[in-house]
Amino acid sequence: MSSTTLDGTALSPVPSVDAVASAVKRRSKPALMWRALRRDKAAVISIGVLLVLALVSVFAPLIAPYDPLEGDATQRLEGIGTAGHLLGLDGQGRDILSRLIHGGRYSLTVAVLPVLVAGPIALLIGMSAGYFGGRVGDAVMRVLDVLFAFPVVLLAIAIAAVLGPGLLNVMLAIGITMVPYMARVVYTATVQESAKEYVEAARAAGATQGQILRQQLLPNVLSPLVVYGTSLCGLMIVLAAGLSFLGVGVTPPAPDWGVMTSDGRSVLLEGYGHVATIPGIVILVAALAFNLIGDGVRDALDPHKQTS
């Protein structure tokens, strides 16, 4: 507890540890990371791709050639290259390109937000359970194990059914469902890291538990979580589409990419493959981009690969 002697110079010991430990690092660490990430071509391209998708989504009303909700049934299912409709029309005669452009608003939000919501919760649960352990930690992890017993979709349906349909509720439902999975990743990493020598060293040097958690464990635990989280982003789009199909997710006619894909499924083998394939490809690209960024971030967070 008393860490006053750690460097001797501090007036108040606790901030001083902070200051010393990271005065140099704090500013340079993100810079180091960014430098490492920049070297990863795949990650850079992926960031570019997602940025473009995000910008297109933000400015959707300005870019989209047609109203994404209004269709002309007489032209329905016409293929790629139909006059005036670059990517063709869907089952309701709506312009697929316009729907894709607007759909990013739903799909990208659904991809990122649940992970961002679940991440901190998982971090808190996983780290405290992993670091402090004991009965409480065990109990917490057993409760999460129980949640593992439910298939993700079932759990999400149950939550969404209670909350009611709608985009926000879907994200909340998916976010909650993801907590046990992400917490498990954090927990495992925390248990592993806690046993390592540098943690011992910090403890021996008199660091408080808060300091050990924040300064020693967090950076090392964060990296697997970030990697896992980004890889989940792509899955989220698909999961949300599944929930929508079951009537608890994004409600029609909202142009969510996942919903668009599942809508097109019914005519996939009838010669109208474009309806499902085009949004499917977009999901694939987005999911791949998230994964590649995840890989890039993992490498960038790996101190062995950071070079100054």
Add this chain to the structure above:
Amino acid sequence: MLPQNDSRRLRTRPPRGRLGAALAALAVLLSACGGSADAGGGAAGEPQSGGTLAIGIESDTDVLDPHRAGGWVTYRVNRQMYEALVDEDLTKSSEEAPIPEIVPGLAESWDISPDGLTYTFHLRDGVTFHDGTEFNADAVVFNVRRMTDPGFEYYDARSAGQTVFVWQHLASVTATDPMTVQMTLTQPFSPFLRLLTQGGGGSTGIISPTALQQYGNDEIADHPTGTGPFRFVDRVRGQRITLERNDDYWGEKPYLDQVVFRPLPDPSTRVSALRAGEVDMISVPSPDSVASLEEAGFTVDYSNAPHLWYLSFNMTDPIFSDVRVRQAVNYAINREGMAEDLLRGTVNPAYSVLPPANSAYQENQETYAYDPERARQLLAEAGYADGFSTTLMTSVDGSGQIVPVPMAEYIQQDLAKVGIDVQLDTTEWISYLSKWAEGLPPGTGMGQMSWGMTTPYWINIVTNSSLQAPNGSNVGHYSNPELDALMQQAATATDEATADELWRQAAQMIDQDAALAPIVNDKAPYVLSGDVQGFVNPSEEWWDLKTVWLS
């Protein structure tokens, strides 16, 4: 660019409009001719026994207990095993018999007293149940008491609830001799015989009393024991139901050795299974697959079934209690467009609450032809010139629902054009059924369902104020005393012509007051592979397999 585009359109889309319909009809006719010519060449046209017919059905079935079960899908299975006293002749297609004729079933004949209060059924001799039990008047009384008599040991409240539409006016049932059953009614009830043949709600198929005593009211569904042309073999929930030929059947024995019903809820899965030869016929193909299935040599068989896909309006909703709003919705929906463009001609636009295939049906009742301008005007009169928001609830799949979500989206777009902002509330079928049966919740302006019967009495079931949900299927809580009185008159009329006239008036009253929004009448398409012969698609929501054989 243009000519290319045109040729694509010709290739991938069925022709539209009146000429288009004629061409399509011609094509169906030609393909039908082609089919029979094939059969003539390949199998000499002589029906042959044997084989297993696999049918891909649109959802898993309810319990295989005819009294308890609900839904068309289930009755299509139960009907093969169970028979009622009175039957419908399903050996004729819609063209030959627009309304299926009432024919003897387990009763060979019947007498109705002139006052319409006493029905005497003379039962068929020499009929045995699948378990060997003899069919007689006691068996009939046993079954009717199961559905109606709370004092009876084998009374079943669920069965009673499901079949109340048949037995609501029953006063007594007695076996006057071993082969005669007499039923008396509390009031004349002209649809009674027809209702005995129905199976969309509960049905009145006769179960072996021995089996009921052996297995009890709950277990009988796992051991179906009737008198029908097929007997039960096994059921794996969600996967298959297998039936085999009843070699002791009293009538013409079926050709097929076995029938397997396979629930395949997803239309594209169903179509793929048919293409792959895993099943020999399917119900409800996705409308977009029909043209390519026909091209690939499959036969698409339509009928004029009493099948209405409709919306109920929530009369407890302040907006929809205004008749002008309900009429506006009716005017705003482009039914022709939905039938032709979205559903590729697999349905007919519906303008009246009375579906086809019943004695009171009238064609060309275009009360609400597509007129968005009129809709806007009515909304303005009702004080909604700027429109309003509401919710439409529907299922995502289910028995007779066709493709509910795309259809609801179509309606959503049409209503948006007149300023009504519709949120869709979609639910999986089984949950949807119970939700629907509870009645439309506050805030939900419209609820969708598919139903209909071969008797005009059906409109009473969905609009009579005494049958408001949750105590009946009037889910919009519609209440119109004048209509109730008119329908009571129609139901008690002993003369059929009078009854039909009264039902027509009732239907007109419902249509004018826009109690419901009829949308389309399904043409009940079935798709058959080339080796399925003798299948008849009658003017009913179900069919017989007695005449079916495999070449």
